[in-house]
Amino acid sequence: MNRRVLGVVMALLAAMILFECVVLGYGESPRAVLRMLFEGTWGSGYGIGQTLFKATPLLFTGLAVQVGLRAGLFNIGAEGQLVVASFAVGWLGTKLGGLPAPVAIPLLLATAFVAGAAWALPTAILRLRQNVHEVLGAILSNRIADALVAALLAGGAAIKGTVHTADMGAGCMLPRLGAFVPALGASAASLALPLALVVVAAVLPLFRKTAIGREIVLSGSNPTASTAAGVPVGLRRGLAYVASGGLAGLGAAATVLGYKGYYEQGLGSGAGFLGLAVALLGRGSFFGLALAALLFGTLQQGGLAVNAIVPKEVMDVFAGVVIVAVAIADRWVAAVPPVKTPAAAQGAA
Amino acid sequence: MTKAIVARGMTKICDDGHPAIAGVDASFEPGELSVVCGENGAGKSTLLRAITGLIARDAGAVALADRPRTPATSSATEAPVAPGAEAALAAGLCMVQQHLALVPIFSAVENAVLFARGGLVDHAAIEALLKATLDRLGFVVPLDVPVGKLSVAERQRIEIARAVAAPALAGTKVPLRLLALDEPTAVLTPAEADGLYAVLRGIAEGGTAVVVVTHKLDEVRKFADHVLVLRRGKKVHDAPFVRADQDAAIDQVARAMLGDAHAHLAHTHRSSEQGRGGAPAVVAEGLALGALRRGTFAIQRGEVLGIAGVEGNGQGELVSILAGVARGWTGRVTPGPEAVTAIFPDRHAEGLVLDATVEDNLLLGSHRDFSGPLGLLDGDALAAEALRRARKAGAPTTLEALASSFSGGNQQKIVVARALGKSAPTVLVAAHPTRGVDVAAAAAIHQELLRWVAATPDRCALVISADLDELRTLSNRIVVLAHGEITGEFTPDATDAELGAAMLSVEKHG
Ligand SMILES: Nc1ncnc2c1ncn2[C@@H]1O[C@H](COP(=O)(O)OP(=O)(O)OP(=O)(O)O)[C@@H](O)[C@H]1O
Ligand SMILES: [Mg+2]
Numbered sequence: 001m002n003r004r005v006l007g008v009v010m011a012l013l014a015a016m017i018l019f020e021c022v023v024l025g026y027g028e029s030p031r032a033v034l035r036m037l038f039e040g041t042w043g044s045g046y047g048i049g050q051t052l053f054k055a056t057p058l059l060f061t062g063l064a065v066q067v068g069l070r071a072g073l074f075n076i077g078a079e080g081q082l083v084v085a086s087f088a089v090g091w092l093g094t095k096l097g098g099l100p101a102p103v104a105i106p107l108l109l110a111t112a113f114v115a116g117a118a119w120a121l122p123t124a125i126l127r128l129r130q131n132v133h134e135v136l137g138a139i140l141s142n143r144i145a146d147a148l149v150a151a152l153l154a155g156g157a158a159i160k161g162t163v164h165t166a167d168m169g170a171g172c173m174l175p176r177l178g179a180f181v182p183a184l185g186a187s188a189a190s191l192a193l194p195l196a197l198v199v200v201a202a203v204l205p206l207f208r209k210t211a212i213g214r215e216i217v218l219s220g221s222n223p224t225a226s227t228a229a230g231v232p233v234g235l236r237r238g239l240a241y242v243a244s245g246g247l248a249g250l251g252a253a254a255t256v257l258g259y260k261g262y263y264e265q266g267l268g269s270g271a272g273f274l275g276l277a278v279a280l281l282g283r284g285s286f287f288g289l290a291l292a293a294l295l296f297g298t299l300q301q302g303g304l305a306v307n308a309i310v311p312k313e314v315m316d317v318f319a320g321v322v323i324v325a326v327a328i329a330d331r332w333v334a335a336v337p338p339v340k341t342p343a344a345a346q347g348a349a
Numbered sequence: 350m351t352k353a354i355v356a357r358g359m360t361k362i363c364d365d366g367h368p369a370i371a372g373v374d375a376s377f378e379p380g381e382l383s384v385v386c387g388e389n390g391a392g393k394s395t396l397l398r399a400i401t402g403l404i405a406r407d408a409g410a411v412a413l414a415d416r417p418r419t420p421a422t423s424s425a426t427e428a429p430v431a432p433g434a435e436a437a438l439a440a441g442l443c444m445v446q447q448h449l450a451l452v453p454i455f456s457a458v459e460n461a462v463l464f465a466r467g468g469l470v471d472h473a474a475i476e477a478l479l480k481a482t483l484d485r486l487g488f489v490v491p492l493d494v495p496v497g498k499l500s501v502a503e504r505q506r507i508e509i510a511r512a513v514a515a516p517a518l519a520g521t522k523v524p525l526r527l528l529a530l531d532e533p534t535a536v537l538t539p540a541e542a543d544g545l546y547a548v549l550r551g552i553a554e555g556g557t558a559v560v561v562v563t564h565k566l567d568e569v570r571k572f573a574d575h576v577l578v579l580r581r582g583k584k585v586h587d588a589p590f591v592r593a594d595q596d597a598a599i600d601q602v603a604r605a606m607l608g609d610a611h612a613h614l615a616h617t618h619r620s621s622e623q624g625r626g627g628a629p630a631v632v633a634e635g636l637a638l639g640a641l642r643r644g645t646f647a648i649q650r651g652e653v654l655g656i657a658g659v660e661g662n663g664q665g666e667l668v669s670i671l672a673g674v675a676r677g678w679t680g681r682v683t684p685g686p687e688a689v690t691a692i693f694p695d696r697h698a699e700g701l702v703l704d705a706t707v708e709d710n711l712l713l714g715s716h717r718d719f720s721g722p723l724g725l726l727d728g729d730a731l732a733a734e735a736l737r738r739a740r741k742a743g744a745p746t747t748l749e750a751l752a753s754s755f756s757g758g759n760q761q762k763i764v765v766a767r768a769l770g771k772s773a774p775t776v777l778v779a780a781h782p783t784r785g786v787d788v789a790a791a792a793a794i795h796q797e798l799l800r801w802v803a804a805t806p807d808r809c810a811l812v813i814s815a816d817l818d819e820l821r822t823l824s825n826r827i828v829v830l831a832h833g834e835i836t837g838e839f840t841p842d843a844t845d846a847e848l849g850a851a852m853l854s855v856e857k858h859g
Contacts, residue, residue, distance in 0.1 A: 209725050225713070
């Protein structure tokens with residue numbers, strides 16, 4: 001087995017053991033909780049659909065964080081970018097009443113991307129022109145995003161007496177997957193999922209296959225040398241960070257367009273931060289990102305499933321332990337030198 | 350009595366399976382100055398790093414022995430040195446690496462603190478120790494400035510002092526038994542290098558075994574007590590340097606390094622064509638930034654202008670201004686940076702993206718020229734261009750390997766290959782183009798550099814080097830940069846003494 005995969009599997013096992021200890025601590029039987037967990041996620045058509053639904057925004061935010069990392073920037077602002085984009089989409093959707101889906105949906109997706117990108121722009125400018133660390137800028141912009149959206153909702157964007165916008169026009173919703181695969185039932189998984197997979201598959205190769213993509217990676221890796229060789233480093237890294245914001249914003253496709261049909265305060269919250277974990281675990285490959293998004297999607301959905309007997313926050317503990325365990329396993333994999341070929345050993349003798 | 354350092358069967362296998370060094374035996378005597386030579390990638394750095402515990406060895410043993418020039422087998426009187434940097438330090442084995450290893454935002458003292466051991470750090474005591482060591486070595490460097498702001502030569506002095514003081518910094522009582530220096534003279538002028546060897550001789554006389562890696566046979570001739578030559582990871586020469594018969598001894602070393610076939614090194618000669626007339630290709634007036642106070646000069650078409658001088662007198666600033674990466678400078682220069690291709694002085698900071706492939710490093714800054722329809726890169730065209738550039742300058746052609754996996758000299762060739770591979774620019778600014786490159790490869794790079802200048806009539810080059818022979822080989826005209834301004838202009842046949850006097854010229858302004 002691949003050493004990296006082995007590391008992840010061991011990390012998962014370790015996290016599982018800890019999880020069971022916590023469950024025991026609540027005086028519940030780990031077996032019963034595990035059964036509930038399984039039935040609520042991969043054990044039924046509806047559970048699978050809900051898990052896929054939970055994984056969809058994570059694909060977008062995980063990809064977003066990954067794009068930032070390639071440029072050497074840590075986009076901890078995906079959370080705020082997603083909030084702003086979700087609100088923008090929800091609000092615009094209420095104005096697009098009569099538009100047919102083929103027009104409305106692309107328009108809304110573009111809006112989500114642009115809103116997320118725009119929200120990332122100040123952080124990128126601060127980082128690349130004034131050298132204010134992007135994590136600092138992102139933390140601030142996350143807080144501002146929450147406050148701003150709350151203010152806008154209270155200031156008239158929401159239906160009076162609620163914290164959500166009015167329903168979007170009929171042409172604004174992404175169809176549910178259940179319409180094509182009846183087994184998924186009434187779950188919230190929507191066409192946003194295949195869309196996310198297509199976006200991930202389309203974006204990742206750009207770093208190798210386009211000049212700008214390669215320059216982004218090289219700029220992130222050694223800005224000084226790249227500048228010296230004539231690469232417009234600030235523009236490249238700025239582009240990556242802003243695009244990262246846009247991709248995080250696309251996460252609204254899963255929540256607003258694919259699920260609710262309106263924006264509600266708190267919708268999709270947490271997906272931005274989990275995107276960090278997905279990117280770190282996914283290691284920049286398509287399958288890595290997809291599996292990591294599925295894993296954390298499972299944990300999120302599983303938390304809801306077991307909520308009746310243990311608090312769903314127990315699953316957050318589990319997720320945290322997975323992240324730490326994977327980080328440790330990674331160091332362990334790196335510390336053990338690879339096996340040398342016999343030919344080499346002979347050559348050395 | 351102080352002990353000799355004996356290494357047996359030293360072996361290090363690279364990640365790709367080929368041995369960087371294979372079964373090398375070496376012994377270093379207290380009081381002696383040994384020189385290690387060999388082509389780029391021969392394994393010199395690897396050998397010394399393995400002995401001083403900076404990298405893990407795959408086989409071999411290091412021991413302290415009483416008997417000089419110990420035979421192949423160990424004896425009971427030997428004290429083995431366990432693997433690892435801590436054990437090596439505890440035995441008094443220290444090294445100054447090829448690529449300087451100081452934290453740029455820390456001052457000299459803070460960098461020395463990193464070598465201290467134990468829970469609490471006595472900052473004042475460490476400062477005193479470092480000061481005393483610097484004084485003893487005759488080095489003058491500012492102690493409270495972030496070392497990133499110092500010149501390469503100053504940083505190197507700090508590293509040497511730190512290495513000499515390392516056992517004391519770590520709180521051990523052992524004497525400095527082995528001081529290894531990896532290409533310490535690569536960036537120094539001949540006068541500075543002589544000064545450094547005088548210091549090293551003093552350290553050796555104090556009972557330390559001093560080991561120096563160099564590509565300069567002249568230094569072997571002048572200073573070596575013992576010479577060790579590596580070739581493709583094996584030891585091919587290990588003998589005292591017999592000064593009585595210098596020429597034969599040097600010839601022997603050269604043959605061991607390069608193999609018999611190449612012992613005669615082709616000498617490159619600068620194009621006899623002088624400036625081609627017409628308007629000058631480069632005009633710089635009053636360039637000022639940091640150490641550079643007044644950079645005023647002109648370069649004719651077809652001309653190679655050499656800049657001699659002690660590192661830190663404005664060379665780095667000059668390169669950044671001409672290449673368009675400096676900010677806040679004053680003065681005027683034509684043409685702009687778009688016409689300039691540059692080799693920067695520090696290959697790790699400004700030259701390479703170490704964790705990128707050879708191909709990406711060879712093409713850094715040129716990727717956009719290979720965008721096809723839809724903005725997609727043409728992979729074959731990229732590889733072809735990368736290979737073309739690599740072959741011209743003798744750089745590695747394993748395009749998918751990471752730049753970090755090559756020896757210092759081979760990394761330098763990648764940097765040179767990129768700069769010379771660009772055809773649009775008309776001005777080449779080359780700082781230390783053959784820094785750390787072996788003799789044969791340096792000659793090839795010189796030839797390629799002159800060919801680049803001669804390729805079209807409007808090209809010219811500015812070469813900065815600490816190696817006066819290199820400047821004489823390449824330049825049509827040599828100017829000296831001292832205290833941030835041009836203090837003298839010479840023809841290429843100027844002697845070391847003439848150039849040296851201009852380099853040390855006293856400041857004209859108060
Ligand atoms: N980090 C590394 N990873 C993989 N291979 C390496 C690494 N460092 C060195 N090597 C390989 O080990 C061999 C010896 O390298 P070493 O740096 O010892 O050469 P050197 O004699 O010091 O050359 P130079 O004169 O260029 O500094 C080379 O083939 C090089 O490619
Ligand atoms: Mg070396």
